[in-house]
Amino acid sequence: MSNAITQLFGIEHPVIQGGMVWCSGWKLASAVSNAGGLGLLGSGSMRPDMLKEQIQKCKQATTKPFGVNVPLLFPYAEAHIQTIIDEKVPVVFTSAGNPALYTSKLKSHGIKVVHVIANTKFALKAIEAGVDALVAEGFEAGGHNGKEETTTICLVPEIRKLTNLPLLAAGGIASGSAMLAAMALGADGVQIGSAFAVCEESSAHLLFKEKVITCNEGATALTLKDITPVRLIKNEFYEQIHAAIAAGATKETQLEILGKGRARMGMLEGNLTEGELEIGQVASQLKAIKPVSVFMKELIQEYQLALQRIQQQLV
Amino acid sequence: MSNAITQLFGIEHPVIQGGMVWCSGWKLASAVSNAGGLGLLGSGSMRPDMLKEQIQKCKQATTKPFGVNVPLLFPYAEAHIQTIIDEKVPVVFTSAGNPALYTSKLKSHGIKVVHVIANTKFALKAIEAGVDALVAEGFEAGGHNGKEETTTICLVPEIRKLTNLPLLAAGGIASGSAMLAAMALGADGVQIGSAFAVCEESSAHLLFKEKVITCNEGATALTLKDITPVRLIKNEFYEQIHAAIAAGATKETQLEILGKGRARMGMLEGNLTEGELEIGQVASQLKAIKPVSVFMKELIQEYQLALQRIQQQLV
Numbered sequence: 359m360s361n362a363i364t365q366l367f368g369i370e371h372p373v374i375q376g377g378m379v380w381c382s383g384w385k386l387a388s389a390v391s392n393a394g395g396l397g398l399l400g401s402g403s404m405r406p407d408m409l410k411e412q413i414q415k416c417k418q419a420t421t422k423p424f425g426v427n428v429p430l431l432f433p434y435a436e437a438h439i440q441t442i443i444d445e446k447v448p449v450v451f452t453s454a455g456n457p458a459l460y461t462s463k464l465k466s467h468g469i470k471v472v473h474v475i476a477n478t479k480f481a482l483k484a485i486e487a488g489v490d491a492l493v494a495e496g497f498e499a500g501g502h503n504g505k506e507e508t509t510t511i512c513l514v515p516e517i518r519k520l521t522n523l524p525l526l527a528a529g530g531i532a533s534g535s536a537m538l539a540a541m542a543l544g545a546d547g548v549q550i551g552s553a554f555a556v557c558e559e560s561s562a563h564l565l566f567k568e569k570v571i572t573c574n575e576g577a578t579a580l581t582l583k584d585i586t587p588v589r590l591i592k593n594e595f596y597e598q599i600h601a602a603i604a605a606g607a608t609k610e611t612q613l614e615i616l617g618k619g620r621a622r623m624g625m626l627e628g629n630l631t632e633g634e635l636e637i638g639q640v641a642s643q644l645k646a647i648k649p650v651s652v653f654m655k656e657l658i659q660e661y662q663l664a665l666q667r668i669q670q671q672l673v
Numbered sequence: 674m675s676n677a678i679t680q681l682f683g684i685e686h687p688v689i690q691g692g693m694v695w696c697s698g699w700k701l702a703s704a705v706s707n708a709g710g711l712g713l714l715g716s717g718s719m720r721p722d723m724l725k726e727q728i729q730k731c732k733q734a735t736t737k738p739f740g741v742n743v744p745l746l747f748p749y750a751e752a753h754i755q756t757i758i759d760e761k762v763p764v765v766f767t768s769a770g771n772p773a774l775y776t777s778k779l780k781s782h783g784i785k786v787v788h789v790i791a792n793t794k795f796a797l798k799a800i801e802a803g804v805d806a807l808v809a810e811g812f813e814a815g816g817h818n819g820k821e822e823t824t825t826i827c828l829v830p831e832i833r834k835l836t837n838l839p840l841l842a843a844g845g846i847a848s849g850s851a852m853l854a855a856m857a858l859g860a861d862g863v864q865i866g867s868a869f870a871v872c873e874e875s876s877a878h879l880l881f882k883e884k885v886i887t888c889n890e891g892a893t894a895l896t897l898k899d900i901t902p903v904r905l906i907k908n909e910f911y912e913q914i915h916a917a918i919a920a921g922a923t924k925e926t927q928l929e930i931l932g933k934g935r936a937r938m939g940m941l942e943g944n945l946t947e948g949e950l951e952i953g954q955v956a957s958q959l960k961a962i963k964p965v966s967v968f969m970k971e972l973i974q975e976y977q978l979a980l981q982r983i984q985q986q987l988v
Contacts, residue, residue, distance in 0.1 A: 359987045478890045497812070498824045506891035509813045509824040511845035511854060512954040516890050530826035539826060539854035541986045542979055575793045575831050576821035606921020639827040662987070664857055669984060671856045672674045672977070 362524035363547035366470060366491060367449060368423050370394030371658055372547025373537075374493075374526055377427020377451055378501065379403035379636070380625040381555040381562045384412045388419035389559040389650035398451055402429040403622065406437040413445045423448050425470075429502075430455020443467050454502055454586075457487040465490075474528070474549075476504025481517050492517060493549050496529030500552050500638035503580055503587045511543060518544030532640040534660025538668065550657075552638040557650045563628030564647075566635060573641040582616065584609045591635035595620065677839035678862035681785060681806060682764060683738050685709030686973055687862025688852075689808075689841055690869045692742020692766055693816065694718035694951070695940040699727045700874040703734035704965035713766055717744040718937065721752040728760045738763050740785075744817075745770020758782050769817055769901075772802040780805075789843070789864075791819025796832050807832060808864050811844030815867050815953035818895060818902045826858060833859030847955040849975025853983065865972075867953040873964045878943030881950060888956040897931065899924045906950035910935065 363372035375382065375390040377398035387397030399416060401409050409426070416424050426447050428438050431454050439460045442450055450464055453474035461471045465488060473484035474493040484492055494517040496510030497503060508516070510529040518525060527540035528549035537548050554560060556567040573591060580589045581599055590596055599615055607615075624633020648656075678687035690697060690705040692713035702712030714731060716724050724741070731739050741762050743753050746769050754775045757765055765779055768789035776786045780803060788799035789808040799807055809832040811825030812818060823831070825844040833840060842855035843864035852863050869875060871882040888906065895904045896914055905911055914930055922930075939948020963971075 361986070496824065496826070497822075498827050507812075507894070508890055508954060509811065509845060510826050511811070511824065511851055512813050512957070513890070515848060515850060516957060530824060533830060535830060535857055535859060536826055538857040538983070538986075542850055542853040542857050542983050544850060575823055575828070579822070604921065606919065639823060642827070642831060665983065665986070668853070668857050668980065671676070671853075672980070 361546050363491070363526065366524050367396050367425075369396050371654070372526075373654065373657065374398065374451075374547065374549040375554045376528060376549045376551035377401065377425075378551055378555055379621055381560045382427075383561045384416035384419055385559040385561065386554060386557065386650065387424050388416050389557070390554065390654070391420045391422040391424045393651050393654040395654060396449065397424045398449075399424070399426045401426050401434070401438045402432050403626075404434075404438075406434055406441055409434075409438055410441050410445065413441070413447055417445075425449030425451055427451040427453060427474075428460075429453050430457075430459055435459075439464065442469065451493065453493075457484040457489060461487040461489055472526070475517070476513070477506045477508060478516055478520065481520055485521050485523065489523070491524035491526065492521070493526040493528050494545070495549070496527075497580065498589075498639040499529035500555070500578070500589050500641075501636040503589055505583065505587055507580070510540070514540065514543040514545050529638065530640050532643050534657050534662070535664040536640075537657065537661050538664040552640050553644055553653060554650065555637060556644050556647055557653055558647055559650050562625045565628035565630055566625050567647050569630050569635060570637050570641050571644050571646060573637070573644075575639075575642040578637060578639050578641060582612060585612060585616070588634070588636060589638060591637060591641070593624075593633075593635055594631040595624070595634060676861050678806070678841065681839050682711050684711050686969070687841075688969065688972065689713065689766075689862065689864040691843060691864045691866035692716065692740075693866055693870055694936055696870040696875045696877045697742075698876045699731035699734055700876065701869060701872065701965065702739050703731050704872070704874040705869065705969070706735045706737040706739045708966050708969040710969060711764065712739045713764075714739070714741045716741050716749070716753045717747050718941075719749075719753075721749055721756060724749075724753055725756050725760065728756065728762055732760075740764030740766055742766040742768060742789075743775075744768050745772075745774055750774075754779065757784065766808065768808075772799040772804060776802040776804055787841070790832070791828070792821045792823060793831055793835060796835055800836050800838065804838070806839035806841065807836070808841040808843050809860070810864070811842075812895065813904075813954040814844035815870070815893070815904050815956075816951040818904055820898065820902055822895070825855070829855065829858040829860050844953065845955050847953075847958050849972050849977070850979040851955075852972065852976050853979040867955050868959055868968060869965065870952060871959050871962055872968055873962055877940050880943035880945055881940050882962050884945050884950060885952050885956050886959050886961060888952070888959075890954075890957040893952060893954050893956060897927060900927060900931070903949070903951060904953060906952060906956070908939075908948075908950055909946040910939070910949060
């Protein structure tokens with residue numbers, strides 16, 4: 359099968375593994391690429407030398423295309439962009455920042471550029487900047503998120519209306535039926551985060567993965583909306599920040615409570631009470647820690663079954 | 674075509690018009706039923722004598738099945754249930770309250786009972802109460818909503834996993850492609866609110882409808898989360914309540930600002946600044962005030978087109 363996304367990246371299935379802090383190093387990214395999707399290194403938790411090393415290890419682990427996610431507001435963004443160019447990585451996903459910053463430069467080196475957006479305003483900026491594709495990420499997604507709180511089912515059709523560019527849907531997708539729903543909404547493929555964060559190859563702490571797979575519906579929330587909205591598990595750290603916000607805490611007080619390194623503490627070091635445990639609403643559908651190859655095989659099989667079922671739904 | 678929802682209600686298309694305060698009187702409900710869907714009277718903004726009159730007018734305007742939505746926490750809920758039994762209305766959708774209250778009584782009179790839920794906890798309660806079907810309503814829906822903020826793409830698969838009962842998806846659905854997405858997620862049909870609220874036959878004020886169809890993405894928000902979460906347009910009233918909440922206002926202060934009759938003021942009387950303008954995120958996709966017959970025809974045509982397109986998406 360071939361569509362706008364598989365052709366753009368030269369991959370087998372239109373499934374991208376989101377670049378996630380503390381989860382997506384070379385082991386995860388290469389496993390996804392080897393399974394026929396597109397793996398992304400999450401550079402938002404890497405120093406420049408670490409990214410170079412991760413790219414080189416990823417090249418050794420797969421002959422297939424992979425990419426790097428770069429959060430543009432990250433202090434090392436500029437250094438990371440140079441590393442990516444030097445290392446001839448074929449694909450970059452940019453997020454959290456101005457898409458006009460590096461798109462032309464990357465494209466002049468033959469690198470495909472995709473920008474992650476959570477609203478129409480940034481979609482228009484990214485299109486103007488000349489990106490090759492967009493990710494429309496809904497409110498239900500884990501980690502950093504948009505202030506408009508537009509959900510996947512509402513956002514994807516809005517962005518599809520704006521542009522004919524290849525379009526990926528993200529947020530709430532961890533099964534073949536949700537992938538089919540995303541395609542029905544007008545996406546050409548999906549970016550999946552949470553389900554890959556709990557795969558065996560993810561570099562997140564085992565305690566974090568075990569916590570995620572016990573989440574029930576309602577276990578996550580979007581918080582820190584005055585700073586950068588982030589979706590995480592409602593643990594003790596969340597309750598502390600939530601109570602402060604409800605009592606009218608200023609932005610400064612919130613930043614003080616947040617401190618430094620909360621995501622590292624939670625996701626890499628496995629501190630389940632004091633750490634920031636970033637994950638999507640779809641966590642409640644994840645029930646096991648699997649190898650990437652197993653998850654990908656199940657995903658594609660479920661998608662084909664869902665497609666067969668839907669073909670009988672003439673109304 | 675025939676599926677679990679069309680068979681349950683004896684209707685042509687698995688499309689239910691949500692019962693909405695100040696919008697869905699007999700004109701809207703009968704128009705939807707006449708167009709092959711299931712129209713619902715929204716009894717949450719009616720006194721008992723008004724509901725009786727509306728039911729009788731609806732019977733005169735259509736020979737097809739229609740129903741009544743009853744918010745169970747509404748002061749007139751018990752009186753409404755008796756009116757519905759007396760008038761032999763074939764279908765009741767209950768919401769906002771305990772499904773165990775009237776389900777058995779209604780069913781003993783041969784009335785089909787459907788309960789609207791926004792989380793798994795209430796889905797389980799409704800199943801235990803013996804309802805005939807469920808509506809799974811996501812965070813993106815207009816009006817009153819769940820505290821968990823679970824979105825349609827995440828909620829529908831969760832509820833589908835719990836039960837084989839006929840299942841309707843609600844929240845974010847105003848097009849054939851979103852309807853197909855809902856079916857892909859495991860729903861047997863859809864409940865549509867916002868798109869019907871702006872139809873010609875809706876009893877909402879013209880100024881409210883005109884406001885809705887100029888909404889862009891990001892125009893609505895969920896607020897009053899400490900009282901009853903409600904999604905509405907971010908107008909002056911919203912900004913006032915939002916500022917108070919951000920400053921740490923107590924529940925009592927919020928209730929004082931809210932006062933009485935805000936939804937009536939906004940939606941029925943057309944006071945766009947001081948009134949509560951309840952509508953879903955999907956408002957940004959609504960661009961015209963149409964007759965129900967036109968909207969329904971377009972919806973079904975779009976669905977069939979989306980179904981044809983998706984059949985080529987073998988991955």
